[in-house]
Amino acid sequence: MDLGIRGRRALVTGASKGLGLAAARALAAEGCQVAICARNQEALAAEAGRIAAEFGVRALGLAADLSRPGAAAEVAARALADLGGVDILVTNAGGPPVGTFDSFGEEDWRRAMELTLLPAQALARVALPGMRGQGWGRVINLTSVSVKQPLAGLILSNSIRAAVVGWAKTLADEVGPEAVTVNNICMGWIHTERVEQLLRHKVAAEGVSYEQALDGVRTAIPLRRIGQPAELGDLVAFLASERASYITGVSWLIDGGLHRGLM
Numbered sequence: 001m002d003l004g005i006r007g008r009r010a011l012v013t014g015a016s017k018g019l020g021l022a023a024a025r026a027l028a029a030e031g032c033q034v035a036i037c038a039r040n041q042e043a044l045a046a047e048a049g050r051i052a053a054e055f056g057v058r059a060l061g062l063a064a065d066l067s068r069p070g071a072a073a074e075v076a077a078r079a080l081a082d083l084g085g086v087d088i089l090v091t092n093a094g095g096p097p098v099g100t101f102d103s104f105g106e107e108d109w110r111r112a113m114e115l116t117l118l119p120a121q122a123l124a125r126v127a128l129p130g131m132r133g134q135g136w137g138r139v140i141n142l143t144s145v146s147v148k149q150p151l152a153g154l155i156l157s158n159s160i161r162a163a164v165v166g167w168a169k170t171l172a173d174e175v176g177p178e179a180v181t182v183n184n185i186c187m188g189w190i191h192t193e194r195v196e197q198l199l200r201h202k203v204a205a206e207g208v209s210y211e212q213a214l215d216g217v218r219t220a221i222p223l224r225r226i227g228q229p230a231e232l233g234d235l236v237a238f239l240a241s242e243r244a245s246y247i248t249g250v251s252w253l254i255d256g257g258l259h260r261g262l263m
Contacts, residue, residue, distance in 0.1 A: 006031030188255025
C-alpha cells in the first residue's frame with residue numbers, strides 16, 4: 001500500500017532510541033525526511049546517519065532537553081528551518097517516575113507536566129501554522145494505555161498523559177477544518193527501556209523473579225507477548241498517511257488486547 005507521504009517532513013521527539021526511533025524509522029521507510037530530537041547528541045547523530053543511509057532520506061539530529069522551558073519551541077523552529085517545514089509532528093516523552101500519590105510532592109507534579117504535556121503543546125504551537133496554511137498536517141502523540149485504564153503505581157503518568165489526550169481531542173476539533181488531523185497512540189507493553197524499568201519495579205514490589213514478573217505481564221495480554229517498537233512504528237506511519245485522512249481525535253490502542261474496555 002502506498003501511504004502517500006513520500007517527501008513529507010517529520011519531526012519526532014524522544015527519538016534516539018525506543019518508540020520514538022521506531023516511529024522515525026517507519027516514516028523514513030515511507031520516504032519522509034525526518035528530524036529526530038532527544039537529549040543525547042552522539043546517539044542522535046548516529047541514528048540519523050543510519051536512517052539516511054538505510055532509507056535514502058534526509059535525517060537530522062536535534063539535541064535538546066524538552067523539559068527545559070523554551071526548548072521545545074526552539075527545536076520545532078530549528079526543524080522548520082532545516083527541513084523547510086514540518087508536515088508530521090510525533091510527540092514522545094519518557095514516562096514520569098513510578099510511585100503512589102504519597103510518593104510525590106508538588107515539584108514532582110510540576111516536572112511531570114514539563115516532561116509530558118507542556119512540550120507537546122509547545123511543539124504543536126510552532127508546527128501548526130504551517131500545517132494549517134498548506135491545508136495538510138498530522139499531529140500524533142505517543143501516550144499510554146493508562147489513559148483508558150489507569151495502571152497501579154503510575155499516578156503521575158495516569159494523570160498527565162490523560163491531560164495530553166484531553167488537549168489533543170480539543171485541538172482536533174479546532175484544526176480539522178484545515179485538514180490537520182490530531183491523534184494519540186496508546187501503548188501497552190512494548191519492549192523498551194521503560195518496560196524494563198516497570199518490570200524491575202514489579203520484581204522489587206512483589207518479591208518475584210524477573211521471569212515471573214514477565215510471565216505475569218504476558219498472561220494479562222490476550223496475544224501473550226510484549227509488543228515490538230517496529231509494530232508501533234507501523235501505526236505511526238499509517239496515521240501520518242493519506243490513507244488515514246478521515247481519522248482524527250482518536251486514541252488508538254496498541255496493546256495486544258490488554259485493555260478490557262469496550263471503547
